[in-house]
Amino acid sequence: MSPKTLYDKIWDAHVVSQDEDGTCLLYIDRHLVHEVTSPQAFEGLRMAGRTVRAPEKTIAVPDHNVPTTAGREDPKNMTEDSAIQVAALDKNARDFGINYYPVSDIRQGIVHIVGPEQGWTLPGMTVVCGDSHTATHGAFGALAHGIGTSEVEHVLATQTLIQKKSKNMKVEITGKLRAGVTAKDITLAVIGATGTAGGTGYVIEYCGEAIRDLSMEGRMTVCNMAIEGGARAGLIAPDEKTFEYVTGRPHAPKGAQFEAALSWWKTLFTDEGAHFDKVVTLKGEEIEPVVTWGTSPEDVLPISALVPAPEDFRGGKVEAAKRALAYMDLTPGQKLTDIAIDTVFIGSCTNGRIEDLRAAADIVKGKKIKVKRAMVVPGSGLVRAQAEEEGLADIFRDAGFEWRLAGCSMCLAMNPDQLSEGERCASTSNRNFEGRQGYKGRTHLVSPAMAAAAALTGHLTDVRELMTEDA
Amino acid sequence: MDKFEKLTGIAAPMPLVNIDTDMIIPKVFLKTIKRSGLGVNLFDEMRYDRQGNEIPDFVLNQPQYREAEILVAGDNFGCGSSREHAPWALKDFGIKSVISTSFADIFYNNCFKNGILPIVLPQEAVDVLMKDAEKGSNARMIVDLEHQTVSSSEGETFSFEVDPFKKHCLLEGLDDIGLSLEKAPAIDSYEQKMAQARPWV
Numbered sequence A: 001m002s003p004k005t006l007y008d009k010i011w012d013a014h015v016v017s018q019d020e021d022g023t024c025l026l027y028i029d030r031h032l033v034h035e036v037t038s039p040q041a042f043e044g045l046r047m048a049g050r051t052v053r054a055p056e057k058t059i060a061v062p063d064h065n066v067p068t069t070a071g072r073e074d075p076k077n078m079t080e081d082s083a084i085q086v087a088a089l090d091k092n093a094r095d096f097g098i099n100y101y102p103v104s105d106i107r108q109g110i111v112h113i114v115g116p117e118q119g120w121t122l123p124g125m126t127v128v129c130g131d132s133h134t135a136t137h138g139a140f141g142a143l144a145h146g147i148g149t150s151e152v153e154h155v156l157a158t159q160t161l162i163q164k165k166s167k168n169m170k171v172e173i174t175g176k177l178r179a180g181v182t183a184k185d186i187t188l189a190v191i192g193a194t195g196t197a198g199g200t201g202y203v204i205e206y207c208g209e210a211i212r213d214l215s216m217e218g219r220m221t222v223c224n225m226a227i228e229g230g231a232r233a234g235l236i237a238p239d240e241k242t243f244e245y246v247t248g249r250p251h252a253p254k255g256a257q258f259e260a261a262l263s264w265w266k267t268l269f270t271d272e273g274a275h276f277d278k279v280v281t282l283k284g285e286e287i288e289p290v291v292t293w294g295t296s297p298e299d300v301l302p303i304s305a306l307v308p309a310p311e312d313f314r315g316g317k318v319e320a321a322k323r324a325l326a327y328m329d330l331t332p333g334q335k336l337t338d339i340a341i342d343t344v345f346i347g348s349c350t351n352g353r354i355e356d357l358r359a360a361a362d363i364v365k366g367k368k369i370k371v372k373r374a375m376v377v378p379g380s381g382l383v384r385a386q387a388e389e390e391g392l393a394d395i396f397r398d399a400g401f402e403w404r405l406a407g408c409s410m411c412l413a414m415n416p417d418q419l420s421e422g423e424r425c426a427s428t429s430n431r432n433f434e435g436r437q438g439y440k441g442r443t444h445l446v447s448p449a450m451a452a453a454a455a456l457t458g459h460l461t462d463v464r465e466l467m468t469e470d471a
Numbered sequence B: 001m002d003k004f005e006k007l008t009g010i011a012a013p014m015p016l017v018n019i020d021t022d023m024i025i026p027k028v029f030l031k032t033i034k035r036s037g038l039g040v041n042l043f044d045e046m047r048y049d050r051q052g053n054e055i056p057d058f059v060l061n062q063p064q065y066r067e068a069e070i071l072v073a074g075d076n077f078g079c080g081s082s083r084e085h086a087p088w089a090l091k092d093f094g095i096k097s098v099i100s101t102s103f104a105d106i107f108y109n110n111c112f113k114n115g116i117l118p119i120v121l122p123q124e125a126v127d128v129l130m131k132d133a134e135k136g137s138n139a140r141m142i143v144d145l146e147h148q149t150v151s152s153s154e155g156e157t158f159s160f161e162v163d164p165f166k167k168h169c170l171l172e173g174l175d176d177i178g179l180s181l182e183k184a185p186a187i188d189s190y191e192q193k194m195a196q197a198r199p200w201v
């Protein structure tokens, strides 16, 4: 048999049928659902008199719209249209008998944090969700990607997707990361190197020593932003860390089934000599803490750099850079570390896990914020509870941070957490598009440690400076 | 779904690269449980000021492009979120085809599910069509899905690639859930096999 990549193996294990032109019906093991991209799909099912084929493999949780402040179980504390969407999800989950975590449940949180936390996401699975950051689940060696609402309806009705295979791309991060450099810096640095369309048509496998060294949380951060590089999905071969993470989770297999699963999971790696259509290699030692200066995630620079000029770019990017600089109100040649920050947001499916909160709390401990507003929004109720138990919540509160309930929050500002016009935010989320965090709001994407550093100094800051002070 | 007929229409130029789904339909308009009615909010933050007045410079506000049915756009159109609200908004406005050098994957798929044809062409071809689109409403482009060609108002013709299955569904206006449900026996037997091989799933 010819050598296969990890992606090839998972793909082959899920093909239900294949047409002559290569179009496949691919079986879906886990379907995650949230309130924003699903109402029209359920409505479509009802109108066609169809039902959910595998409700036991379908998991729903409201996250995008829900407020992150107390009293949110009461629909009166939501805008009317948000309340309608959440109520629609409640009803659809009940009517079709799918697994559901309502806002009142401590397990509620961002769909991409809840899935792994509850053991729904396991190695070798196909996982889809009507949300582009489904790539997150690739950290487990699962083939996970976002789909549109029509496809949500298709999966609900058939538990399959019509797919053509993507090409294989390898992103290797060799060596060790330096202190102060995190998974977020890796994933941003990769997008900076390849561009937001660099992965289009590919499924990325991340590998190399620096990836192996990451915790599961860090690997989720890396895979989360595969979509920002244009890839359909990003994945990482499962290893002992993966198996340990899933062991004992509520929906992970137990006993003999676990042993059977484990022996299959251990075959999930790229064979020696398997073919990749594209290879990108970065040296771990050369990655610095990075920030974005513009309005595309590819607008990445090391924190030590200067704001670029439009002339530094070519083609259509010249106009885009001009527009981005005007939008972000930056001047070419300005030091990135001179950019003053109004607001700090720590959270999202990129960086709302316990390890992210620990990294930020490490920097914040015993200090006070200098920004107008700083908030921590844990990725799930369980992350929140754990952070409280570990004393992280107190560290944040004492420093002047708001300590919120779980949800997407200011990652996309569909709930009341929004930037005002011109407000500038250091954010641990994944998109710095115009208006993403609020109309005319300005976003700089950073790691949790870098966000914490900016909160303490009031401007974009190289977190390593704060770390040496402490040492 | 409507069939995609041969299209002769006005094309609007949008040379900006990386036009993302937040630009196409800002999230405030995602709080709907319907598919229709999003056209008025297409490109909302570029199209209207905060008071809701049209921004005259924006291409779709210019008289010659109000009836546009085709967009010619910069690289990586539709990047960002999976929101199908983006093609819903384009469709509701009346856009039936988008031409660019590249599209984001999920957006590209979503277009086909809604009767919109996204066309990938090399930079040189997009440059020619962009110039043509800049001529305004007298210049009508022709998109011929059957023969997989786009022609400028001057008659320069470019061929494009499209997946045969997607083309078939678009030309016939087929509902692919219906098509997949015809394969239910194959899905049943896959599930039976997996109940043995991977019972933990």
Ligand code: SF4
Binding pocket: A063, A064, A110, A111, A112, A131, A133, A348, A349, A350, A407, A408, A411, A412, A429, A430
């Ligand atoms: S946290 Fe942000 S990126 Fe993640 S699912 Fe929510 S809105 Fe999407």
